[in-house]
């Protein structure tokens with residue numbers, strides 16, 4: 001028989017479908033203690049069949065206690081927003097694009113697991129978003145996307161908090177630029193492990209949870225969205241580790257899309273242009289503008305603003321990519337029910353597809 005963790009990962013998403021009252025899936029919270037009026041079930045070997053049979057007699061239950069597993073409490077979604085009640089798992093969400101994406105999704109009504117290797121940062125970001133929107137929509141979780149056990153544990157915590165996962169944002173990423181002639185193998189491997197292998201590990205542990213809702217109701221579709229880069233669409237000088245990891249990510253997206261379509265999971269990448277306002281570029285000490293100024297990389301530049309203008313001028317639309325630009329692409333991919341396996345550029349015209 002499956003472990004208790006695996007059973008919770010199956011029962012939570014299944015109950016979201018079985019306890020649904022309207023068109024939106026409810027929020028389902030797991031807790032160890034029972035609650036008053038909970039229906040008590042004793043499940044046999046086949047969890048899904050057992051649940052379907054048992055819940056057929058209990059269509060209006062609000063809470064279900066399962067012997068040896070715990071209690072699942074359902075809350076119907078009464079709030080509005082274009083993602084109302086959808087559960088999102090966002091990696092690398094303590095700062096940068098990830099934090100902005102988490103906030104945008106929560107503002108549109110999603111329940112968001114703000115997951116990051118920087119656990120304190122993830123918790124602080126979750127608390128800040130909850131306060132800003134005046135609702136408990138986010139939880140902050142620790143995750144290291146290069147470690148399968150850590151990812152499995154964060155996915156499980158998300159299921160316990162919200163009942164399942166509808167949107168995975170594989171956003172955690174790192175950059176170490178360097179010439180192929182001098183870059184250390186350990187730097188190359190570090191970038192590859194986070195950006196390329198980390199994406200595989202996140203999908204590996206999230207997909208089985210996401211597949212359950214579609215297995216019970218073929219009209220339920222879910223989304224895996226990788227935050228890729230314009231460097232996944234064209235090479236990047238002295239930045240091969242990063243560009244290679246991002247090109248590889250698009251290969252994974254296309255392959256996962258083909259495989260997971262039968263589980264009702266769409267898989268796409270978003271390829272943003274440079275996010276000049278984020279910490280990677282704008283951190284006053286270690287940001288790329290400060291680094292490039294110190295290194296004299298932009299001829300004639302005297303300030304970080306000069307460096308910024310130099311890079312903005314490379315973009316046909318004359319500015320960097322912003323969080324709202326990326327959010328629009330996410331809403332498109334989630335709402336579009338006739339596309340999968342794509343790499344969607346959001347580059348202000350800097351990279352155009354053939």
Ligand SMILES: NC(=O)c1ccc[n+]([C@@H]2O[C@H](COP(=O)([O-])OP(=O)(O)OC[C@H]3O[C@@H](n4cnc5c(N)ncnc54)[C@H](O)[C@@H]3O)[C@@H](O)[C@H]2O)c1
Nearest residue numbers: 092094095096097117144145171172173229272274275280
């Ligand atoms: N900044 C840009 O200009 C830009 C442009 C295009 C694409 N991107 C992509 O957007 C994504 C986010 O970039 P950003 O600029 O916001 O980065 P950032 O450095 O501001 O934030 C990245 C976050 O990921 C976390 N992280 C790093 N390694 C991790 C791991 N192993 N497990 C879990 N979390 C980890 C960090 O703690 C950090 O909070 C990346 O995939 C990046 O490649 C960035």
